[in-house]
Amino acid sequence: DTEVTQTPKHLVMGMTNKKSLKCEQHMGHRAMYWYKQKAKKPPELMFVYSYEKLSINESVPSRFSPECPNSSLLNLHLHALQPEDSALYLCASSQPLSGANVLTFGAGSRLTVL
């Protein structure tokens, strides 16, 4: 299995809603990532988990809350989002941060905040 699976593919939520994005990989990768991507822009790193522990938080607002329940799963909990948070949210995984950090990306979750 060489895939990263993200659900849901599309999500529409109001600013008062609470929702979650989910990511799963079965490649034995021990580093997992959340990226945010706006249209026609490169992915922007949000969070990195290494061995199920949060290792990098790129000063992301607290309305985004990551969780790594185990080595295969990564969640992103969303609460009180703003319309400008509408974007494609990409999950990725890799071997732990090492000399050549090749990321495998999922297809993304397209989030629209109304």
Added chain:
Amino acid sequence: GESVGLHLPTLSVQEGDNSIINCAYSNSASDYFIWYKQESGKGPQFIIDIRSNMDKRQGQRVTVLLNKTVKHLSLQIAATQPGDSAVYFCAGGSGYSTLTFGKGTMLLVSP
């Protein structure tokens, strides 16, 4: 920090032509570079990578060239096909740091 950018935002080619996508980087300490392809509605897909101690690497229909003197990276796609139409990102990294992505180039292939 590291900055990775691209010369051309959009490249239009005819099917069968060779395509060259360019990327400039600023951090000479980068250990490796990766090219990703992102099709509409999909996540970035790994194409090829190159270590900083190399100047050329070839894959299937793709070649990456690295010129450390001028801090320039290019992706050459031979016999470009309509299925190659996508946005291409270069990304660089060093040591145990995470990747830094360039701005992206859209490749449009017309039949």
